[in-house]
Amino acid sequence: MTAAERLDATFFALADPTRRAILARLATGEASVTELASPFEMSQPAISKHLKILERAGLVSVGHDAQRRPRRLEPGPLQAATEWIGRHREIWESNFQRLDGLLEDLQAPRSVRKKKNL
Amino acid sequence: MTAAERLDATFFALADPTRRAILARLATGEASVTELASPFEMSQPAISKHLKILERAGLVSVGHDAQRRPRRLEPGPLQAATEWIGRHREIWESNFQRLDGLLEDLQAPRSVRKKKNL
DNA sequence: GACATTCACTACCGTAGGGTTATATAACCA
DNA sequence: TGGTTATATAACCCTACGGTAGTGAATGTC
Numbered sequence: 001m002t003a004a005e006r007l008d009a010t011f012f013a014l015a016d017p018t019r020r021a022i023l024a025r026l027a028t029g030e031a032s033v034t035e036l037a038s039p040f041e042m043s044q045p046a047i048s049k050h051l052k053i054l055e056r057a058g059l060v061s062v063g064h065d066a067q068r069r070p071r072r073l074e075p076g077p078l079q080a081a082t083e084w085i086g087r088h089r090e091i092w093e094s095n096f097q098r099l100d101g102l103l104e105d106l107q108a109p110r111s112v113r114k115k116k117n118l
Numbered sequence: 119m120t121a122a123e124r125l126d127a128t129f130f131a132l133a134d135p136t137r138r139a140i141l142a143r144l145a146t147g148e149a150s151v152t153e154l155a156s157p158f159e160m161s162q163p164a165i166s167k168h169l170k171i172l173e174r175a176g177l178v179s180v181g182h183d184a185q186r187r188p189r190r191l192e193p194g195p196l197q198a199a200t201e202w203i204g205r206h207r208e209i210w211e212s213n214f215q216r217l218d219g220l221l222e223d224l225q226a227p228r229s230v231r232k233k234k235n236l
Numbered sequence: 237g238a239c240a241t242t243c244a245c246t247a248c249c250g251t252a253g254g255g256t257t258a259t260a261t262a263a264c265c266a
Numbered sequence: 267t268g269g270t271t272a273t274a275t276a277a278c279c280c281t282a283c284g285g286t287a288g289t290g291a292a293t294g295t296c
Contacts, residue, residue, distance in 0.1 A: 008135060011130070014125075015125075017126060023206065043256065069273065161285075163244080164285055184294070185294075186293095
């Protein structure tokens, strides 16, 4: 899987409140599928599907204990995600003063901007 | 829009390489739709759709200049996203030593764990 | 006025997400 | 062996995404 695909999977996995709640729950310790499903008004297969998406992103790994399949957190992919955001946020915010300075001019029609040599 | 919905929209917007490339391109300065579309082997309406998703997340705002609709970056939503990740990453990583310590026991069958009072 | 450019908007299509119920599998227990 | 528990899987539905092509409005230019 390429780095871009990993980012895709990670951000996508985070883009759902149920999945974020599952991650928050797992932060307090490993849990089985039924344990994870019980707080939600949602069927067990639905939770299993969400877990598949979290596993695809590498955010969750599966254990093996008799019939139970306890899920654990894997924080690794989050680092890549925060790094991507952080890297770009620096650039953006450093550009923002300049952009904000241009704003009034951009509101003006193009003809005005031409005279201003923008 | 609730905070959860804003997070949904932000993470979802970031979960696509085309949209991340658009954001990276906008980091170098505002750009029109056709300018944004040209590097991609993709039609202009497709780019417009991606922009709609970025706007829904509040990551991009639209200007108005004659026929042009220049897009600018709005880094605000990223802060909420990084804060969510950061907040949880702290908890997770602080729990990790404890979880790792339990791991060997969890690998063992339940009967063994019972004897160990786990 | 006539034309070109920029862009949005509307259908339309195929695929995948997010949910359901029902069923199969696997492991434990009696 | 039979029964229960935990989980996965399949089949199905509805909706939204991600792309296409086509159309039309707004604006600037000749």
